[in-house]
Amino acid sequence: MSRLGRLAAMVLAGWVLLAVFWGTTVSPATAQTRAPIASSGTDSARSILERARASVIQVNGFVSTNSAPTFHGTGFAASPGGYFVTNYHVVAEHVLEPSKYRLEYKTPDGKTGALKILA
Numbered sequence: 168m169s170r171l172g173r174l175a176a177m178v179l180a181g182w183v184l185l186a187v188f189w190g191t192t193v194s195p196a197t198a199q200t201r202a203p204i205a206s207s208g209t210d211s212a213r214s215i216l217e218r219a220r221a222s223v224i225q226v227n228g229f230v231s232t233n234s235a236p237t238f239h240g241t242g243f244a245a246s247p248g249g250y251f252v253t254n255y256h257v258v259a260e261h262v263l264e265p266s267k268y269r270l271e272y273k274t275p276d277g278k279t280g281a282l283k284i285l286a
Contacts, residue, residue, distance in 0.1 A: 220275050221275065222243055222244040223241055223242070223243050223244075223275065224241065224242045224243075224244075224251055224272040224273065224274055225239060225240075225241055225242075225272065225273040225274075226239060226240045226241060226242050226251075226253050226257050226258065226270060226271075226272060226282065227239045227270070227271050227272070227273060228258065228260055228261050228268045228269070228270055228271075229268065229269050229270075229271065230267060230268060231267070231269075237260070237268065238257070238260055239257075240253055240254065240256070240257030240258075241253065241257070242257070242272070250285075251272070251282075258270060258284060261284070262284065269281070270282035270283075270284070
């Protein structure tokens with residue numbers, strides 16, 4: 168299956184591809200994916216979470232210039248360079264009314280910035 172075909176299948180399955188716009192306050196290294204997490208008998212849930220944490224962002228949706236989010240969810244790094252995937256329901260309000268809502272991300276270390284839906 169082609170790359171576009173796989174992307175279309177993800178979208179149809181309810182996934183949305185997001186792009187982080189890296190400003191001066193966020194380093195692309197924050198979004199770099201890590202090696203796959205293989206669980207061993209000695210890994211605790213906490214250690215697995217710590218290894219995966221840098222690949223996860225919070226997705227927030229805001230009405231106009233409001234500072235309190237109207238909706239939120241999470242996304243995970245799909246590739247280095249600021250590409251993340253989230254579920255459609257997380258950003259559905261923005262998709263349906265893009266002039267009313269804006270999207271932002273928040274990293275585990277508290278950095279924030281704008282998001283754009285790519286697919």
